Amino acid sequence: MKKIAVVGTGYVGLVTGVGLSHIGHEVTCLDVDHEKIDLLQKGRSPIYEVSLEPMIQENQKQKRLSFTSKYEDIQESEIILIAVGTPQQTDGSANLTYIYEAAEAIAQTINQGVTVVVKSTVPVGTCQDVKNYIQAKTPFPIQMVSNPEFLREGNALKDLFEGDRIVIGSDDRKAIQTVMEMYAPFDIPMMTTDLASAEMIKYASNAFLATKISFINEISSICEKVGANVEAVAKGMGMDRRIGSSFLQAGIGYGGSCFPKDTKALVQMAGNVEHQFDLLESVIHVNNKQQNKIVDQMKERCGSLVGKRITILGLAFKPGTDDLREAASLVILDRLLREGAFITAYDPVAMPRAKEKFPAVTFASNVKEALAGADLAAIVTEWDEFKELPLPLYDELMNEPILFDGRNCYSLDEVREQDIEYYSVGRPAIGYRKSAPLTHKA
């Protein structure tokens, strides 16, 4: 077993560090955010991720996992993983400040040769630059490995322990061997390559998944106009193994901390080498349009939204997380407020973060309270709680049961049995209530 340090305790760093300790390595996770480290030292997780906290506590108890904000505490580490954030800059490129802060601290701290493993998503060429940067500042030999992470929020531990592949990129065979040994207990297929290709695999993989989503969303818009059903189309497409059924779920666009950021960074990276990435620019454009779809549908149905009482069900960028980054809900709430609507929102876990951003929005403590007296309602995140909501409840609680389902949570068959007006994505609208001029119940 190895002595490993992980710098950065965001999604990637924390989940990876905890997972590596769980397979038997001695892991020290480091973060400059003292508050986070205080929380983690108490066995608490700063991120909402299923089964992560008990795994933290178990490995702390086994003395395989510890947390610090002091670099001297990781001096003895054979392997140092860099998993700090690479946030997006205004021009779309990746901000590498935290990467170089970590590199500087590592160069000043180590007292032996070390294998540095970059897990953060970084533009092609960064790992080589970081290696040169550290090596110029220390007499101890540095081996550099690019090891991109593919875990999904809300599914992180499962993806770590049951991932499709582990990508290990380096120009140093010994370093590749060291990292393969580190991951061996996971028993996941490993692909080894050079530094630059490993860095590109990350961007290309996320960009391709985003492309699949924008493609099916474009198809969904055509389906609405030609009377086809996008779910049937996606099913028929996905039965072709060359296409595959995953990531063909039409909806109101992708969000999160990765796809929006990585697609823009890849367009930027391509531009830096005079390649106009037309396809990916369209993917981003389509996604921006899709995030506006629900408000466009509401305006098409009602005209002005001034004074309308609108309920938003779901704020997180997807179920299973409290993360709002680049979520469709941010676009929808912002636009509806500018349209003069009164908004009530509900989300099982993401409301604390949304309250800071939207003081003008009313946050309900449960779905029923959120729907009571609403003129229009929209499903923005496909939490199970919403998928299992009995349809008659919309008629019972709302002023008029007019529902815009941005995640196709209900089957059209079950909707047709109800007396509600229903709009979704890439499927025929149901039950237009001519009799429903939008006036408030007394």
Ligand code: UDX
């Ligand atoms: C993604 C990648 O899946 C993961 O491999 C990478 O490491 C990080 O980025 P994540 O952002 O956590 O993971 O979420 P993911 O489950 O991929 O969903 C991203 C967005 O796409 C969500 O907003 C989701 O609602 C949307 N989506 C996903 C669709 O609209 N349709 C789909 O079929 C799948």
